[in-house]
Amino acid sequence: MATSEPSGDGSEAPEAGAVPLGPNSLLWRIAGDLRAAAPGGATGLLQLMYPPLGTAVAEQSGFFDDPFGRIWRSVPQIWATIFEPDGPDRARRIRDLHKDIKGVDSSGRRFHALDPETFWWAHATFTWHMFRTAELFFPADWLSDADKEQLYAETVTWYAGYGVTMRPVPADYAAFQQAFEAFCAERLELTAPAEQSIHIARTVGIGKVPFIPSVLIRAQRPLLRRFGTLIAVGCLPEQVRRRFGIAWSQAEQRRFDRMAAALRVLTPLIPPHLNRWCLLTTMRLIGVKTRKERYVPHS
Numbered sequence: 001m002a003t004s005e006p007s008g009d010g011s012e013a014p015e016a017g018a019v020p021l022g023p024n025s026l027l028w029r030i031a032g033d034l035r036a037a038a039p040g041g042a043t044g045l046l047q048l049m050y051p052p053l054g055t056a057v058a059e060q061s062g063f064f065d066d067p068f069g070r071i072w073r074s075v076p077q078i079w080a081t082i083f084e085p086d087g088p089d090r091a092r093r094i095r096d097l098h099k100d101i102k103g104v105d106s107s108g109r110r111f112h113a114l115d116p117e118t119f120w121w122a123h124a125t126f127t128w129h130m131f132r133t134a135e136l137f138f139p140a141d142w143l144s145d146a147d148k149e150q151l152y153a154e155t156v157t158w159y160a161g162y163g164v165t166m167r168p169v170p171a172d173y174a175a176f177q178q179a180f181e182a183f184c185a186e187r188l189e190l191t192a193p194a195e196q197s198i199h200i201a202r203t204v205g206i207g208k209v210p211f212i213p214s215v216l217i218r219a220q221r222p223l224l225r226r227f228g229t230l231i232a233v234g235c236l237p238e239q240v241r242r243r244f245g246i247a248w249s250q251a252e253q254r255r256f257d258r259m260a261a262a263l264r265v266l267t268p269l270i271p272p273h274l275n276r277w278c279l280l281t282t283m284r285l286i287g288v289k290t291r292k293e294r295y296v297p298h299s
Helices: 027-029 040-048 051-058 069-083 087-096 116-137 145-160 172-185 192-203 214-219 221-235 238-243 250-269 272-293
Strands: 101-103 110-112
Touching: 027 069, 027 116, 027 145, 040 051, 040 069, 040 116, 040 192, 040 221, 051 101, 051 110, 051 116, 051 192, 069 087, 069 272, 087 272, 101 145, 101 214, 116 145, 172 238, 192 221, 221 250
Parallel strands: none
Antiparallel strands: 101 110
16 A cells, blocks of 8 residues: 655645545545445534534525435535546536535524635545545555555645645644544534434435435335434444434444444455446436536525
8 A cells, every 4th residue: 555654743734736646546445435435424414513514505405305415416526526537627616616605604603615614624524534434344454554644645635626725734644633533522513404414314214316216215215214324323433423412322333333344344345446336437427417406506
């Protein structure tokens, strides 16, 4: 695996785009693996728990009727900024779509989607997503300490593609961990959108899924609800579950551990090229299907 020395003591932002991305990068290997789909619900919840993001998303018409639709609309476009040849151009278009997203959050604080800290937190959850995927669903110690620095540096290159200020970006992986944990402990809130999403996941389950007939979703809803809740809540940082009193039983933890173990054993049996093709092809198809409804104007 690729290795790198730590980039500093966390006092300065890292150099934008200093580590190139490509087929041999750790970011490509993790983000292009089917297992990378697993923490998606938890990543979305962490975004919703940051009040500016939670408020912005909640103001999109139809969010509370179909909270998971946002995942289908957004994630394929974000993944394309990693894998497509014009990734940086796509990233800047995503940035520009946020120029008019602003308002007042649930506590009366004014926000703008392109505020440096707000935009960074949205990306920080995806950086966490990559590390969480490797931690839970890849073999133990798959990432060495040097690999963690390398992967983090690659996520900085990824973020640099948006063409925004790098000031909020921690200088190395240790600094990122510290900043991320501080957000979870001090800055996140159980916002109405986050609370409603957890409630819907537990009581109703997943809604529409592009390309899958609704009748099949309805028939499998009990199983999907149980699995969806298990994976979304189970992937959350333990400190977040504890802080907000999100129900999580020992029985659920055992089921989650068995599922994670199965993914660690079974996914490597899929040929690597087929694994990546399945995930990225699905992303592209969903991206095409949902492009027109990707960004719903604020009411």
